Amino acid sequence: MRYENVHSKLQTVFPPEQAAVLAEVIHEAYTDLVKTSDFNELKEIVRELSVKMGELAEAQKETQKEVGRLDRALQELAEAQKQSETRLTRLEAVVGELAEAQKRTEQRVEELAEAQRGSEARLTRLEAVVGELAEAQKRTEEELRKLIGEHAETRRQLGGLATTVGYRLEDEAFKALPALLERDHGLVVKGRLTRKFVRDNRGEDIEVNIVGQAERNGRTCTIVGESKSQLSKKDVDAFIRKKLRRLEGVFDDVFPVLVTYMISQPDVEEYARQKGIAVYYSFDF
Template identity: 40%
Template sequence: MSVSVLLARKIDTIAPELKDVLWTMLEEIERNREEAVTKVEFNELKEIVRDLGLAQQRTEKRVEELAEAQKELAEAQNRTEQRVEELAGAQKELAEAQKRTEQKIEELIEAQKRTEEEIAKLSRGLNNTRSQVGGLARSVAYALENEAYRKLPTYLNTRHDLRLEERFIRQELGGEEMNIFAKAVRNGGEEVMLVGETVLRLDDISKFAQLEKNVKIVKEHYQLPVVPILVTHFARPNLLEYARNEGIIVVQSFDWD
C-alpha cells in the first residue's frame, strides 16, 4: 500500500486503538482500488483480445480471398499458357501454309513463264501463218488479176460492147495503185477509160470503196467517161444489185469461161 509520509505521521499521532482501525480501513480502500483497476484493465484486455480476434478473422478471410485469387490467377495463367501454345501452333501452321503458298506462287511463276514462252512460240507461228496466208492471198489475187488481163478483153467486147485500144496494165495515179487500167472504145466509137479492182470475194459493200476512189482520181486526170469494173470469184446478190445501180460492171471469174 502506498501512503505518504505526512499521512503516516498524522496516523502515528492517533490513539493506538484508532490507528489500527484507520490502517485497516486504508488497506481495505487500497485493496478495493487495486481490484477495481484490475477489472478495468481486464475488461480493456478482453476488448483488445476481441478486437484482435476480429482482426485475425478478417486477416484469415483476406488470406482466403488472396488464396482464391491466387488460385484463379494460376488457372488464368494456365489458360494463358494453353492459349499461347494454341497460338504458337496456329502460327506454325500459318508459317507452313505461307511456305506452301510461296512454293505454289513459284510454281505458278514458272508455269506463267512456260505459258508465255508457248504463247511467244504460237505468236511467231501465227505470224508465220499470217505471212503465209497473206502471201497466198496475194498470190491468188495476182493470179486473178493475171487471168482477168487475159479473159476480160473478150468478155467486155462480147458482153458490154467495149473494145480495148491497149492492153490492161497496173497503173499508179494520184498516189493510188489501180489493178486494172486501160483505154477502150464503145461500139459507137466513144472513148472511155476502164478502171478496175480485183477482190477474191465481194461480200461487203466496203470493198467498193477503193474502186470508187480510183474512179474519182481518173476523172480528175482524164477528160473521158470512166467505166468502173470489179473482178471477183464470188459476189453476193445484194452487192450485185448495188453495183448495177451504181453503173459498176461486176465480173465473176466463172462468167468469162
C-alpha cells in the same frame, strides 16, 4: 472482528480470491493486536489498511477498465482477423481463377503456335507451287512468243499467197475483161489493162489493181477495178471508200469493176451492182 464479516465486505470491492487473502491478513493482524491489548495501534493499522484498500480498490477499477479496453481491442482484432481471413479466402479464389485462366491462355497460345506452324507449312507449299507456276508461265510465254512468231510468219505467207492469188486473178482479168466489157457494157478498151500507182485527189499515190482506158459511144472513160478471192459487202464498201472516192476528180468518167472467185453471200453481187459496180467471176474468164 469476525473473519466472515471482513471477507463479506471485501468481496463487494475485490474479486473472491483477493478478498479472501485480505480478509485472512486483516483477521490475523486483528487477532495479534487484541492479544497485546494495543487497540490504538490496531485502529491505526486498520485506518492505514483502509486507505490502502481504497487505493487498491481504485487501482483494481483502473485495472478492470484496462482489462475491458483490452477485451474490446481483442474483439476488434478478432473481427479484423475474420475479415482478413475472408479477404484472404476471396484472394485465394481469385488467384485460383487467374491460375486457371493462365492455363487456358497457355493452352490457347500453344494451339495458335501449332496453327501458325501449320500455316507456315502450307505457305511453304504454296510458295513452291507459285514458283512452279511462275516457271510454267515463263515456258508458256516463251512458247507463246514462238507461236506469235510462227503466226506472223504464217500470216506473212498467207498474205503473200493471197497477193499471189489476187495477182493471178488480175492477170486473168487483164486478158478476159476487154471482151467481157465490150459485150456487156459496150466499152472498147484502148491499149491494155494493167496495175499501177495513181495519184489520188489528196495528192497521195495509191495502188490500183486494174486500170485502163476505154471508149463508149465516142466518150473516153477510165476502168478502175480490184480483185478479191471472196467478195463481201464489206469489200465493196472498202473499194468505194479507198479507191473510187479518192479518185473522184482525178478521172472525168470512171467505170468501176470487181473480179472474184466467189461471193461471201448470195446478195453481194446485187449489192455491188446497185452501187454501179460491175462484177465478174473467175469462171467468166
